[in-house]
Amino acid sequence: MTVMIEARNAMFSFGRTPALRGASIAVDAGEILAVMGPSGSGKSTLLHCLAGILVPDSGEILFDGARVDSMTETERSSLRRDRFGFVFQFGQLVPELTAAENVALPLLLSGVRRTEALRKAYGWFERLGLDGMEQRRSGELSGGQAQRVALARGLVAGPEVLFADEPTGALDSLTGEHVMELLVTAAREQGTTVILVTHEPRVAAYADREVIVRDGRVNAPERIAP
């Protein structure tokens, strides 16, 4: 397997409070990895460092062999826009835009023409069971529908890595399960690597393996052969 994204001995502090204390992790291409750990353990910070949102104080972040931690802000921004996708706990849709425009957003930001971006966005609505929701705004969607729209937005540009931070945290069990099913199916179809932060074991069980973050370090169990 080829390593797609990696943290090597990453350290990061918020002011004087250390969040990562030498976190190391390697995620293979196409792998779905669950990052678990107690609140405040550093799992979201690790995700943000891997995604190039935060830059570690020391240590290395590598994506596809390139050092993310030494990129400029503009380079990291391009990386996030063109090669990564994101899904957060509360969807974080843009309320002024329709659901279809929200899904099309990553494509529009990458310079895809509006008609083409919307055509691609519309294709996701049927796939995620959201037929007829295209023109709704986020306030007119249920939590599960909004999260599926957010999932479509995270995947529409065919990212190489999808970062999902508690993607089902705000949903009831059945809706959360539906979202996870769609996420895993779509990621597998596209060959997308997924890094999934969750504290819910049932969500982590959709991943190929899990790592536990504790006190800013990663505890990875031995890989179990499939």
Added chain:
Amino acid sequence: MSVPLTLLGLLEREPSHGYDLKRDYDAYFGRGKPLPFGQVYSTLSRLARDGKVVISEVGPGAGPDRKRYIITDLGATEVDQWLIQPVEPEPHLQTVLFAKVVLSLMLDRPASDYLDTQRSSHLQRMRELTEIKRAGSLVDALLADHGLYHLEADLRWIEMTGARLDALRKTVRP
């Protein structure tokens, strides 16, 4: 799983032959462990002896499969009572997990390593059940969910215990 009560429950839907009961039992409740024919017929014989089922007709072949079983009022009452009676909630206070953690601490072994290994093992089983759920029928999913929620409860206990190991160590190794 109470085989006699489950067979009675299946009979409450409609009178059935032993073969049909076995087929439905295996489909819904057997889950890879089919009920032996011998057990089906011995159970039905006992239920008949106890007045919970009656045999309505015996076909010309006179073999065991020719008998058609009908639930009696006594049998139906028993099923009703069984269905409304809650299962004893097990406190699970003396599980193997608990014993291993306490003994590890008593013997100054790395209890946190054990908990990590156990967590990994639980999650591996949860992955298997999730796959069964994704690939299987709704009945498979329902059963897998039952297992998943129980494993999740264990995992929550593992997390809580992991956070309390220092305090627990002082208690068991004063």
